[in-house]
Structure formats: C-alpha cells, structure tokens
Amino acid sequence: MRGVWRKAGPAAALAMLVMASGCKKQESAKGPAPKGYGAAVTEVSGGKQAGFVGSVLDQPLVVQVNDAQGNPVAGALVTFAAGGKAEVTPAEGLTGDDGQLTVACQLGGEAGRYRITATTRDKQGKAAALELDEIALGYQExxxxxxxxxxxxxxxNQESTAERVSNYDNLATKPHSFSDGAFYNAMSDADITAMIQYGGAARHQPAEMPSYGGTLNKAEVEALVAYVRAIADPPHRQKGMVYARQ
Ligand code: HEC
Incomplete structure (x- = not known):
C-alpha cells in the first residue's frame, strides 16, 4: 500500500490518507490532522537554490520533523508560508514514515530572495519553525x-552532475564557489571583471584560471558578475537584491 502511495505522489497520498481516516472534518481549512508531534523542523535539502524569476525550482524542498531527542516524527503536520508571492505546493502536509515531507517551490515574479517558513507544532501547540531562503534571478543574472x-x-563547483564532470579535484589551487559571499563580497566588481577578462596568469594568480576576454563580450562578463552578486551567501549588499516584497 505504501509503495502505491509513493508512486501516486504526495498529493494523492495525502488525499488517500484523508479518505482512509474516513473523517470529512479533517478536510477543513485547518488541513490534515496530525498523527504525530515534533519539536523541531530541519532542512534535508532544497534551500539556497537559484532559479529564473517565476520558475519552479529544480530541486524540491525536503524538510524533516524531529522530536526533542532528534528522532524523526511520522505524521507531523508541516505548514509552509512563502513571502513575496512565492508558492509552495502543497502548502501543508504530513510527514512520512521517515519524518520527511517533500514540496515544490515556485519563485515569485520579482528578482530577489524569497523566504519560505516551514512550521510544525508540538502537542501543546508550541510552534517550531525553519526558514529557507531561495533566490529568484532576473534576466541578466x-x-x-x-x-x-x-x-x-x-x-x-566541486560537484559533478550528469552533464558535467567537475575538474575541481585536479586543480592545484582550489577556486571559490561563486556563492561564497564571505569571499566574493570583499572583491570589487572591477576585480572580478578583470579576473574573468584577463585570467589568473596576467594577475599573478594561478594560471589555471583562464582568460575569457576573447570568448565573452562585455555584457556577458557583466552578467557573470551580476550572478555572483545575486547568489552570494551571506548576501551582497546591493540595490534590488534584498528580500522580494512581502
Ligand atoms: C580550468 C578551471 C577554471 C575555469 C574553467 C574557471 N576558473 Fe576561475 N579560477 C580558477 C582558479 C584555479 C582560480 C584561482 C583560485 C585562487 O587563487 O584562489 C580562479 C579564480 C577565479 C576568480 C578570482 C576569485 C577566486 O575564486 O579565487 C574569479 C572571479 C573567477 N575565477 C571567475 C571565473 C569565471 C567567471 C569563470 C567562467 C567564465 C571561471 N572563473 C572559469 C579556475 C577556473
């Protein structure tokens, strides 16, 4: 039975749960009735993703409800709230046997950061919340x-994907991940631009950093700098890259 539910997707599983419980009242605005109660919500994956404005993020958001001892809690109700017209689907649901709940996130139509809050309650009604930030990129970014x-x-990027094998491990000097705000926020736009245009060797830096002056035009280099600024963690203080309007 569980296998069937899993294949049918979380929404169908939820509907079946509601049906199986045979209680119409549970379909009220309050959402499905919890069967378990936790003390904390933690992130399994899906935070700090960047996508084009208005798009559904590539990876789902996966959260886990734990009890006070850190053990996963099945059947706990998690409710999502999204700022700035981002949308989470489903907006609430019960955790599975592994204590986890998987939802999709669609970014709002304005570039900036969107804060998603996942909340669960213990038996006494005390709330525990987790905040996840997602990044909507404008056209240039x-x-x-x-x-x-x-x-x-x-x-x-250290990680390999199906389309791209990472060369990171072969490099004598390890370049920074572009989301490393602690590092890049201290670099000026001019310095980042020069590094991209002229490469490492011309700047007494590792020659493994190629020069892209002959490959990329000015607008493309500017787009790369804008992207580095947009995904910085901690955020780069720049006009327009604060939280999207609530
Ligand atoms: C063949 C590997 C390689 C490729 C491809 C590459 N880089 Fe680099 N990059 C490096 C290395 C190595 C460094 C030096 C790291 C250091 O000194 O800390 C570096 C350094 C940099 C720096 C200076 C800050 C830092 O991380 O140290 C910037 C900015 C940069 N690269 C941007 C880019 C951009 C933008 C592209 C794509 C257009 C790119 N790089 C492609 C290897 C690469």
Missing amino acids: NLGRQLNEKYCSRCH
Whole structure:
C-alpha cells in the first residue's frame, strides 16, 4: 500500500490518507490532522537554490520533523508560508514514515530572495519553525547562471552532475564557489571583471584560471558578475537584491 502511495505522489497520498481516516472534518481549512508531534523542523535539502524569476525550482524542498531527542516524527503536520508571492505546493502536509515531507517551490515574479517558513507544532501547540531562503534571478543574472554552467562551474563547483564532470579535484589551487559571499563580497566588481577578462596568469594568480576576454563580450562578463552578486551567501549588499516584497 505504501509503495502505491509513493508512486501516486504526495498529493494523492495525502488525499488517500484523508479518505482512509474516513473523517470529512479533517478536510477543513485547518488541513490534515496530525498523527504525530515534533519539536523541531530541519532542512534535508532544497534551500539556497537559484532559479529564473517565476520558475519552479529544480530541486524540491525536503524538510524533516524531529522530536526533542532528534528522532524523526511520522505524521507531523508541516505548514509552509512563502513571502513575496512565492508558492509552495502543497502548502501543508504530513510527514512520512521517515519524518520527511517533500514540496515544490515556485519563485515569485520579482528578482530577489524569497523566504519560505516551514512550521510544525508540538502537542501543546508550541510552534517550531525553519526558514529557507531561495533566490529568484532576473534576466541578466540568469544569463550569468547559464554562462557559469557553460564555462566556469566545471572548475568553480566541486560537484559533478550528469552533464558535467567537475575538474575541481585536479586543480592545484582550489577556486571559490561563486556563492561564497564571505569571499566574493570583499572583491570589487572591477576585480572580478578583470579576473574573468584577463585570467589568473596576467594577475599573478594561478594560471589555471583562464582568460575569457576573447570568448565573452562585455555584457556577458557583466552578467557573470551580476550572478555572483545575486547568489552570494551571506548576501551582497546591493540595490534590488534584498528580500522580494512581502
Ligand atoms: C580550468 C578551471 C577554471 C575555469 C574553467 C574557471 N576558473 Fe576561475 N579560477 C580558477 C582558479 C584555479 C582560480 C584561482 C583560485 C585562487 O587563487 O584562489 C580562479 C579564480 C577565479 C576568480 C578570482 C576569485 C577566486 O575564486 O579565487 C574569479 C572571479 C573567477 N575565477 C571567475 C571565473 C569565471 C567567471 C569563470 C567562467 C567564465 C571561471 N572563473 C572559469 C579556475 C577556473
């Protein structure tokens, strides 16, 4: 039975749970009745993703409800709230046997950061919340993201994907991940631009950093800088890149 539910997806599983419980009242605005209660919500995966404005994020958000001892709690109700017209689907649900709940997130139509809050309650009604930030990229920043995937991430991203094998481990000097705000926020736009245009060797830096002056035009280099600024963690203080309007 569980296998069937899993294949049918969380929404169908939820509907079946409500049906199986045979209680119409549980379909009220309050959502499904919890069968378990936890003391904390933690992130399993899906936070700090960047996507084009208005798009559904590539990865789902997965959260886990734990009891006070840190053990996963099944059947706990998690309610999501999203700022700035982002949307979480489903907006609430019960955790599975592993204590986890998986939802999809669609970004709002304005570039900036969106805060998603996942809340669960213990038996006494005391709330525990988790905040996740997601990043909506405007047109220029999204162009930067695409250029990064094409030219840069094989060295600047440690992780390999199906389409791209990371070259990171082969490099004598490890480049920084572009989301490393602690590092890049201290670099000026001019310095980042020069590094991209002229490469490492011309700047007495590791020659493994190629020069892209002949490959990328000015607008493309600017798009890459905008992308680095947009995904910085901690955030880069820049006009327009604060939280999207609530
Ligand atoms: C072949 C590997 C490789 C590729 C591809 C690559 N880089 Fe680098 N990059 C490096 C290395 C190595 C450094 C030096 C790291 C250091 O000194 O800390 C570096 C340094 C940098 C720096 C200076 C800050 C830092 O991380 O140290 C910037 C900015 C940068 N790269 C941007 C880019 C951009 C943008 C692209 C794509 C257009 C790109 N890189 C592609 C290897 C690469």
